[in-house]
Every structure is written in structure tokens, then in C-alpha cells.
Amino acid sequence: MSVNLTSAIKEICKFCGNDRTRMMDIVRAVQQQFGQVSDEAMNYIAKCVNCHRVEVESVVSFYVFLSKKQKGGVVIRLCNDVVDKMSGSEVVAEAFEKELGIKFGQTTPDGKITLEYAPCIGMCDQSPAALFNDEIITYLSTDKVKEVVADIKKHYDPSKLKHRLGDGHNADELVHSCVHNNIRNKGRVIFAEFKPEAGLKNALAMSSVEVINEVKNARLRGRGGAGFPTGMKWQFTRGAAGEKKYIICNADEGEPGTFKDRVLLTERADMLFEGMTIGGYAIGADEGILYLRGEYAYLRKFLEKVLADRRSRNLLGKDILGKKGFNFDVRIQMGAGAYICGEETSLISSCEGLRGDPKTRPPFPAQKGYLGKPTSVNNVETLCCVPRVLEMGAAWFVEVGSAGSPSTKLLSVSGDCKQPGVYEIPFGVKVSELLKMVGAEDAQALLIGGPSGQIVGSADFQRTICYDDLATGGAVVVFGPERDMVAVAADYMEFFVEESCGYCTPCRAGNVLLKKYLDKILTGCGEPEDLDILQKLGESVKITSRCGLGQTSPNPVLTTLKNFRKSYETKVKKTTNGMQPTFDIRKAVKGAETIAKRDSVIFVK
């Protein structure tokens, strides 16, 4: 074993207290330093933290940013989300292959650059975009690829890439990114002027039960997708047995088409940490964790700085703002490329240094969460609402919005529209109004709530966006009249196939089959019966899957089958001879022909 590797690993593990629950930090550090987590490395890590080697491998093999195989010092990950494809990522992909002389999945012969695809990296509003290690390059074109590849080959250091700076804190020296916020509409809650720390001060003047009651009266519901009442979640967590409790902010934002949390982390970091601190006070937690998706690593240094500033101002730490006995601090846990880690129990698994498998419920996180302690997991936007509720009062908070869904919601709008970006709108807005606002009045279809939500057509454009009608965690993707909705559904199924954790049968195998049937239909081999199979298979996956991923993953298929039935029907046909059109003899004998170096003669009656 190389001395260099062992001493580096020893150091990394020691830094993490030789604590196996810090496995994510350990393997991320090893990956970063050596471009891989090799067999040797896994054996040594297992020794240092006193676990089994196969347990280390089970973690490394789960996350796409980690690998047993050697990768280049620079890893380029081009986003191949549906929206990026609509804005031309396929020609950008060709340009990368040409400029680098390698295919996707390969590393340059000098071992310096690896080229890969990534699912949605949260930049749909400025697509096509790619990650260069932690750096993000947006608005890619073939010309820009040429420039940026020539640039990186000069120094192989993504932090030295030349690019313009984005707006707001994107231009902060610690972020130094070309990412744009694209805030298109400012509402009264999140993007309005507000008095920093006024909410926290008010909260600390109240009892924690009163704080929870205020949040309950504001009828604040989770903004991450499920819409669970936040006050109730906090009450359960507070009431659960045990001294030690945790609050976790879910900044995994992996739902394709969602990027509003990215903007909040950039422009409202203080507000978010204020919200976490109030949450900590309410549930009785002295520790908070911000789980930040690996794709947003470019924001990490900046967020660390915001936390450090808050510590120096006694907004974090001991006896916060003079409140005797109220101690609270926040650490950042980095993810490593896994959509499923946005699911709250997977997120907890990941924080514990495990594969991102969801946990069996019950027990729920409020009873037994992180390290077995009561834990509240809340979305970034939810936590940003909290200081406003405490600053302005619950009555003010519910003034706008609809009856069942008070206040405002951030929408991440992208796709075929003139003004992609983040919109803060009151709940209850009509789809047609939104389309007008974003410059997409000719839309054929709309994906609301990301692929796990629904794809609706013009018949639903008079409906409203709120928890009781068209619910959304924030993603709104617009599809213009020329898009093939069956192909869109197939692309989203590809995403779920890639992102299923593989724990349970229906999601692991069922999504693969759904995708296979869609491909069959798209290649012109589909039969009318296939639509029925798709429907039934999709329903089985929804009903029997173990967690929210599988329970919603068939939605792109099921909602397009319902709302764009014609698209499917024109693609499937009954054959005249009653034979299945799926068998392609030429393709079937191809392998044999290659081995035999002979063409086959096929006789046709």
C-alpha cells in the first residue's frame, strides 16, 4: 500500500474523529484528493473507522460523485436534463466529445479530464450547463465549449476558468460564479425587504411552545413538496422522548426543474440560518445540519462564511442573543450526487454516513431520526418563511394566498418560455396567469411539481397552483407546441431509472420496464396493448413502492397517458398480420455476424 495514500487517509479519518458516521466527509475527501476511492483506500478507511470494508464500498458505490475507478483531476459533468436538451445540450455534448477527443464516460489518455453526464444540476434557467468539479459553467454553446476546453487545458484548475460573474452574491469572491439568480418576481414574504433577526428576537422573547403556535397559526406548510404542516412537525419533534434533538435543512434540491433553493442559498442565507435557529429553539435542538447537494458545492465556502459571521455576532453559539441556556449551531453536510437523498429519511441515512437508502417508517424522523434522535427535516424555503412569520406575525402571513394554502410560493420556471427564472407568487395563482407572466402563452404542456408531479395540458390551464389543486415543490417546466410529450415522458423515466435507490422491487425494476415500453413505442414498435400494460405497470409501481420516489415516478407516464393520449395512440399500431413488430432479425443476428465475420442471408416469404 502506498505510504502517501495511507498517511492521507489516516489524516482524513482522524480529522473526522475516526467516526464512521462521518463516512460521507471521509470518502468525499479521499475522492477529491486521489480522484478515486480505490480498493486499497476502502480497506484502509474501514480499518481507521473500525467498520467492514464492504460497508465502505456500499457507500462509495451509491453516490455518483464517488468512484472506485480512477477519474481525471477535472471531471466535467454535462447536465442532460430534459430542459437542457431542449436548449441544445445534445450539440454541446458533441462539441465536448470533439474538443476532448473522448466519449462520455471516458477519461482523456493523459488521465486529466473525465467527461460524464449529470442529471439536473439546478441550472435549468440558464441551460445548457455543466459542472467542472465544483465550478459551474452556464449557457453553453459549441463556441463556448471550444473556449472553455482550451482554457481548462492550460491549467487543469476549474477555479481558474475565465467567465463573467453572475449577479448578487454570485459575484462574491467566495462564490465567484457565473450563475445568475434570475429573480423575476418578488413577493411580500421571501424577496421583500425585511428586518434581519427581528423574527429571531421576537421568538426568543416567547416560549418555544408559543413559537410553534405562531407557526401553526400561520398555517405554514412544507415547501419541499409534501406540504406537511411545519408547526405540527415541530410539535411532534419537540414532544418526542429524548434530550438530544436535531433540525436539518434539506438543501438537496434534486427534483428536475427546481432551482429556487439555489437562489435562496445565494441571496437569503442569513434568513435561512435565522429560520433554522428559530426552529432549533422551538423543538429544543442545539444542533442543526444543512444538507447541501454536491452540485451546489460552489456555494459552500460562502455559506461557511455566513455561519462564521453569525457565530461572531452571537446569532449562533452559546446563550444566543443573551438568551441564557439557548445554544445552537449549524454544520454543513455535503451530499455526493443522489436525488433520493432529498427524501428525508434517505437524507438522514446519508448524514449518518450510510448509503442513501430510505428508512423504514414508522418510526418517523420526528420520533427517531438522525442517529436515532428526534429530528425535524425542513426545506430551505420553509425555513426562510419562518423568520418572516415571527417578524410580522401569523395574521400578516396568511393575508395573501388561497384558503388552504396561505402566503406565497417560489416557482422555478424553465423550458419553452421567454423569462425562465424564480417567481414568488401568491398561492392560488391560475396556470394561465402564470403562463402570461413567464412569456409562454403558446404552451402545449406544463410539468408542475417536477417529474414526480404531473404533466398537464391546456384543459388544465384554468386550474390553480396550491396544495389543494396543482401542488408543487416549485418546479414548473413549459413545453412548447412542437415537443413530443411521449419522448418527454421517456426522458423523465430515464431520470428515475438512474436515481432509484434499488431497495424495493417495483421502483428498481418497474421503472426500467416503464422506460423500455416507452422506448418501444417511440421506435415505432409499439402495439395498442402496450398502453394498457404501461397503465397497469405504472399503477403497481405507485401503489407498492416503498418511498416517495417510486410512489410518484410513474407520474410522467400516467399523466401523459391521460392528458396526451393522442400522442401515444398515433404512435402505436395494430399490425395487419397479427405478429409482434418488436423483433428485428437484422439486429438479432448482428452479434453473430460480427463474430463470424459473415453477413447472414435472410429469406423473406
Next chain:
Amino acid sequence: MSDQITFTIDGVEVKGKPGQTILEAADAAGIYIPRLCFMKDLIPHGSCRVCTVFINGRPQAACTQPITEGAIVENDTAELKEHRKNIIDMLFVEGNHFCMFCEKSGNCELQAMAYRLGISAPKYPYLFPKRDVDATHPDILIDRNRCILCGRCVEASRDVDKKTIFEFVGRGADKKVAVNANADLKDTDFKATDKAADVCPVGCIIKKRVGFAIPVGQRKYDTKPIGSDIEAGKK
């Protein structure tokens, strides 16, 4: 808290103890809920989803869901049978199962479940995955072509044998059972006497040289359908 909980399964009243799962209480009452990954004495894994039932109208895995007073459980319905068949069909095409050559045939829970549910031929297209075989161990063979990723071996080795020989690696369709060694089972301290050697519901982890000790036709499920033992306990 009362020490007895009463609820119904398909209209039949069932009594259980607090902390029991639906599946445990059903077993005790002689009502069979189809299952694959569940095994007595192991922590329920909830991975196969064959035991899905409706509890007060909501789908839940019976093997992990605790019983509650007054719950209305649906189990033996046409709808659930369809879902269960679909899951079994998925498992067949997801791996490579050639029952006629498999020494587990007749003792295999997957095959037996297919027969019990009335599946005679696969419905979905085969996925023909490439999976590894590990025959390096003197007494045990791993043929991953037949693995259904139920998790029994992982749990038995970790929780009962206290060895952690097995663990899952990879995710999604690439998920597989790995062994605690750089490469092969022979490099671990796995023993044929381990609990984990006796838990595989299918022909994936099998003991060498005993495969055909009992001829096909006289095996466990050749005579009685899977679940008969539980139904025999019906009160």
C-alpha cells in the same frame, strides 16, 4: 394501554399484541399474506413489496407496519393480487431465472410464489442483465443471476452471525450483493454453518454438493403451495 389490539383482515377479526406487525398477527391467526423478503427472526426489510396490503385504504407493507386498533386491512383482493403478480413478474425478468436447470427448483420461494399467484409465463420483456457468479468458496456458491435483492443474507450475516460478510453495493438496477473482500467469497471467513448460508429464498446463495439430494418433484413446494403451513394454523 391495553395488551390486546383488535383489527380486521378482509372482514375477519384478528387479535394481536402491541408492537406486532400486520404480518405477524396475520400469521398467528392463520391468515397468509404473500411475502418474499420477510423471514422470521430477522429484522423485516420491506424490500420485495409482495406483502403490500391496504390499511384503512392506504397501501403499506404488512411486514413492517405495526397493527393498530380498529384498522381495516385488505389482503386477499383481486386488485392486490394483480399488483403482487406484477411484482413477481418484475423479479423474474430483472434477473436470469432458468428454473429447469436450477437446483433450487421446488424449494424456491420465488418460483413457489409465482405458482401460488397463478403465473405460468413471464409477461414483461426479459432484461437479461449481466450478473457475476462466485464459485470460489469451497462450500458455497453465489449465483447472482438469481438474486432478488431481498436483503436476508445481509441481515443474517450482520445481525445473527455478527460478521457482515454481505452488503449491497451500487444503486438502482445496478444494485447487487457484494462480499466483504476485494474480490471473492473465498477471501472472507464465511462458513457453510453461518445463518446467512441458510436464508436465501432463491437459488443465489446455495450450498455445494447437496443440490439434488432430494429429487425434483419431492421438494418442499412440489407437494403443497407456499403459505400452506401458515394457513394450516387457521383458527
